[in-house]
Amino acid sequence: MLSVKIRFILPVVQVALAILLMVLARREMPPQHYCTVQMPTVGLVCMGINAPATLFRFAVGAVLPLYKLERSPRPLPAFGTEQLLFLGAVIALWYVVGRWLDKRLAGKMSTTAIRRWPGVLVGAGLALFGVPLVVIAVEGIQSCSSRFGTLSNPLGSLTAAMLALAWGMTLTVVSIVRITKAIRMRARM
């Protein structure tokens, strides 16, 4: 029987879902003659589901002038550089999740030895996404409750913030466990 690994299925499914949601969001965007930004709920949900990828896109966009890679200046590219970067991050994100699930299903998680420094580095890498996600998600939830909703879409932005909070907390907890295990492993040796 052909066994297809989750690490390959999950990224394909998630990237297809992300593209679908982005296309739907694009169709719901306000008409061109508005000069303000409104994010449709589906677009925000897509960003919440893939919150670490959203954070990655935002961080890269803050550092590198991605807009310079656009061929033609458009007010809102359907799939411009940033969107493609986001989709790439979605694939990477869900590949890592799928790989973890594969290991989990194969029962290799407990038997795999964690070396100290690689373990600490992986944990730190997870924390690098997890902690900022928690911080900005809490900020997002606060702004939803105290103002007329973020991006004039309180439902969508609250949903996205909750999803991001779930991602952030998961990544933070996993990173703490990972680092603790790595340090303990060394101590035993």
Next chain:
Amino acid sequence: MSGRMDSSDRPPSGLGVTEESSLCFVDRPFPRDADRPSREKTSRLSPVSPDGTPWAGSDWIDVIPSGASGAAASWQPLSTSHRRSTRRRDLLPRSSAGPMNAGTTFAYAVFTSFVANAASTVWAWPGGDGDSRRSGERFPALPSCPGAQTPCALEVQYAALKSLRSVMANPCPDCSTYVFSKFNRTDSNQPQFSKYLARPPRFFDGSRSTAPMNRLCGPGWWDRALCAYGTTPVAQFMKAKGASAISETPSEQNKGMMVFFNDVKYDPNTEPYCGCRRPTQTASLDPATIFHEALHGYFGFQDMQLLSAFYGTGSEGFASVCTTYYLADRVLNGGGYCYP
């Protein structure tokens, strides 16, 4: 009640209006460089704005001299001549660069550009608006020519703001009837809005700004991370949209409105449909434009929500400028623009 809005309202989706109708016009283009003898004379704003209020962040709002591109705009190392001509400093002291002083290596060039770009981006964001000359590229000042016969953009906008402040500081039944009563919020009242208007505004030249559009999506990191427009520069966005003004929606806490203006030529033949006849009044729309942008900044409402509140159902196809017409008609100039 039709036209009223509360926090649970979900604005309707767009009706697929073509890009040709993308109009965010003011009634006349603001004068720009015509009266300015040279850029050098007017490139730096005085700390006091034309209406006498202190300029917000006057220590960092400046204009990079013409010809300067900067690391944020071009991936080049900062050469000595460039630094001299632009009066910029390297982010890393040359003395600490060690052997790299002898010659600029590719790695150094990439590194410098990377750090400079990151720094200029971060400093342009919340809590980081400290002194950076690169802020001038992201937040370029409007052309200013104090005392000139034909006022420049900055003077025009400040005069409009002064006029609006005057209206809001005095009893204005129409303001309550036609604007503030339309929003079901406790802070929807004239005194509080007047206080917001009194804060030092942040007016910038949108035609030259390289600030990322997500800077306008709200005050928080979360708003900006989710913003659909990403890092598209303000100037590029305004050019593509044909927008005359865009605002930070909503404004940061305890700060005045942040508006980027652009010189958009008024074409009466492409007058947008607002469910009313074409404007006939010749009075300036500038105060109404400032009012419109201030509503974005104060409430955090988008164009769609303002149009829905003012015009009720059926306003989905209206252009952004219809809000300006409404405010001019109902509150400021007293009739002649729109009769929805």
